[in-house]
Amino acid sequence: MxxxxxxxxxxxxxxxxxxxxxxxxxxxxxxxxxxxxxxxxxxxxxxxxxxxxxxxxxxxxxxxxxxxxxxxxxxxxxxxxxxxxxxxxxxxxxxxxxxxxxxxxxxxxxxxxxxxxxxxxxxxxxxxxxxxxxxxxxVEQMRRGESTDLFDGLSEREKEVLSLTAMGYANKEIAEQLVISVKTVETHKSNLMEKLGLKTRPELIKYAMKKGLLQFE
Missing domain, CATH: 3.40.50.2300 (Response regulator)
Known part of the structure; x- marks a missing residue:
């Protein structure tokens, strides 16, 4: 039913x-x-x-x-x-x-x-x-050669959470850096992994490396 x-x-x-x-x-x-x-x-x-x-x-x-x-x-x-x-x-x-x-x-x-x-x-x-x-x-996007990468569908905040997560920061540390709540970080992380089709942290890190997001100071 x-x-x-x-x-x-x-x-x-x-x-x-x-x-x-x-x-x-x-x-x-x-x-x-x-x-x-x-x-x-x-x-x-x-x-x-x-x-x-x-x-x-x-x-x-x-x-x-x-x-x-x-x-x-x-x-x-x-x-x-x-x-x-x-x-x-x-x-x-x-x-x-x-x-x-x-x-x-x-x-x-x-x-x-x-x-x-x-x-x-x-x-x-x-x-x-x-x-x-x-x-x-x-078809028009493909004709113009525009990117259809799923990464383009992420918000700027989701991209920041992706980068910081891949660099090893815990949710609490990410929340402090971005001045948002831990719950919001968890929501962003869940959303971005769903959008990108990722299931595990190693997959996330591999994806971030591929995108050049692992930039350590």
């Missing part, structure tokens, strides 16, 4: 989605939320497989911010964006935020159900024209 939480600021939309999803034999709606913070709280409480997240929620935390925070706290939960925005900028930002899928509210009901089942199974889902645009963007 796929447990799901609906996060949308319109009560009528939530009601319609609940009715649709509850009719599916393999989907159960665990909770609803009207904005991002409430959605995160519901997810922490119910531990769903999927969070169906709207992007534009003007009376609380927006969907992109909520998706980013949710993935930090519950990395195994699949966030599926359901939005009216058929826009490249929102699409790319959603992917960067860790969303597993992106579906338009104008899509047929069958497509939404397929998207939910796809992301619940651990795969990504994009509506067809979005997939085509992403492929075109990738």
């Amino acid at each position: 796929i447990n799901i939480i609906i996060v949308d600021d319109h009560a009528m939309v939530r009601s319609g989605l609940r009715m649709l999803l509850s009719a599916a034999p393999d989907i159960e709606v665990a909770a609803e939320a009207s904005e991002g913070d409430e959605g995160i709280r519901m997810a922490l409480e119910h531990q769903p497989n999927v969070v169906l997240m709207d992007l534009s929620m003007p009376h609380g935390k927006d969907g992109l911010t909520a998706a980013t925070e949710l993935k930090q706290q519950l990395p195994d939960v699949a966030v599926l964006i359901l939005t009216m925005h058929d826009d490249d900028e929102y699409l790319f930002r959603a992917i960067h935020a860790g969303a597993a899928g992106y579906v338009l509210k104008s899509a047929p009901h069958e497509e939404l159900l397929t998207a939910i089942r796809t992301v619940a199974g651990g795969d990504a889902y994009l509506y067809p024209t979005a997939t085509k645009r992403l492929m075109n963007e990738y």
